[in-house]
Amino acid sequence: MRERPQTSAPAGRPAVAARPVIRRALLSVDVILFTPHGRRLTVLLVRATDPRARERWELPWDAARAEEALDVAAARIARSALGAGPAWTRQVVASGGEQRHPGETEFSIAYLGLVPAGTPPPVGGEASWFPLDEIPPLAPRHRAMVDSALAMLRLELDQSPVAFRLLPPTFTLSQLQEVYEVLLGRKLHKASFRRALHAAWLVEPIDEWRSEGRGRPAQLFRYAPKKKRTGRRGVRFDLLG
Amino acid sequence: MRERPQTSAPAGRPAVAARPVIRRALLSVDVILFTPHGRRLTVLLVRATDPRARERWELPWDAARAEEALDVAAARIARSALGAGPAWTRQVVASGGEQRHPGETEFSIAYLGLVPAGTPPPVGGEASWFPLDEIPPLAPRHRAMVDSALAMLRLELDQSPVAFRLLPPTFTLSQLQEVYEVLLGRKLHKASFRRALHAAWLVEPIDEWRSEGRGRPAQLFRYAPKKKRTGRRGVRFDLLG
């Protein structure tokens, strides 16, 4: 599901340099940007700039700079690859030299970033959104980072209402449920989903409806967390592994 | 609750060098080791070896080595500080130069480690267990690592049965509950705790009882996870922050 070349180029978007860039560093910061495309979650990859690279695509990355905080570096790298900053970032994992990095760096720190739906990649084809099951070959460390980022995203999902970062400011509850289903990788029951949503006071309806083809028009909602709930659950001994 | 000097030195434990050691590196691996002491969780700190250090105590750490995996490095550092390896480790967080590190390293990767109760620090007073609320002044980055490690530990607690790593092979259910209460920082109801434990098939009783002063003797149990449960919960929108 590569993006077709954009016909309308949004203003203020820096052009991505097409000349070969060779980066060498001990420590890299790598960014995994997710955005939903229809019913599928996609990840941003950029064309390899180093002519000696074995793989044609790679995650956006750059060398860490001593004077720059890691999360700031992640936001910078995301902006440089996408043109727009992510709506939310989170450190995922640090990995070492057991797995090959496209820049041959010794160590890497991976950051996860969420981008609202509908954000196009920069023109020129230097960066594209790839569905998770159509990711081209990546350097092993990058491949592992994508998996870790997805796991971290799902873990974060029931800790904080992060799914809203993937949606525009107003949305229908069906859209919201679809995002959750994409992220969780499983179907949810409509009634249960809305019941839980209502109990958590996370959204409020606005006086607007949207008709999406056939069927009854859906009311639009806005993310507006009202009361904080304690979130105290009992002890559970759920075995995952 | 500093440990008194040990009178009996366990065999096979490497002596910690007392001479000043000056380490310089771009990237460090730092280890936060936890063990329970009575009703309190304690952290292992070692005496600063660099004579120019501002603080007298610090987390065990060393420079990362390109040829060594990060988790292997964490285990090595733990063994070198404690004499025994941790029963479980987990990467916590990577942090950069915004906060001062005792070794003035640019970046650091923190690992959390769990040590069974009753593991004494090496003789010589070069390392000691400190309760969380009696931690001496640490370099800012180390201070932040301790907080992150504790948060990670609590997050992990309801994902996997990690509390058992803090207990000897056989234990009473009251001991187990105490560990959970220490880790969670709140009291649990006895009946609820045991019901959940039973439902998860995590422990099995052995034909042995232990009398702990007054009161009815408690049956001993062993960690023996039987069946894997799906662990599938419904969607919840708990707000934590």
Add this chain to the structure above:
DNA sequence: TGACATTAGTGACCGAGTGTGACTAATTCG
């Protein structure tokens, strides 16, 4: 135009899970 498909949204039931108090059991202490 009217039947039908399609999507949105709600109500109600049931069973599993959780918080809680009260009870019994087995030991030590005085």
Add this chain to the structure above:
DNA sequence: CGAATTAGTCACACTCGGTCACTAATGTCA
């Protein structure tokens, strides 16, 4: 002996999540 202390279980009420069934509002097509 009885009181105190700790271990362990039971039962009740309530909440929560899965599910089905229903109503509502639109487009499609004969």
